[in-house]
Amino acid sequence: MIKTIEIGSCVLVQGLVVRDLPNGQVAVRVGEQTFVGRAVPTHRHS
Numbered sequence: 001m002i003k004t005i006e007i008g009s010c011v012l013v014q015g016l017v018v019r020d021l022p023n024g025q026v027a028v029r030v031g032e033q034t035f036v037g038r039a040v041p042t043h044r045h046s
Helices: none
Strands: 002-006 012-020 026-030 033-039
Touching: 002 026, 012 033
Parallel strands: none
Antiparallel strands: 002 012, 002 033, 012 026, 026 033
């Protein structure tokens, strides 16, 4: 699954989910790098 995370006040990263961490953060992989941050909420329009 692809997820967008926020790793700074203005920095977003989108990648494949590696794992959900116990502190509520998410690890995603982009190429060979792994980033950890807060998941960006998704909005669905009906």
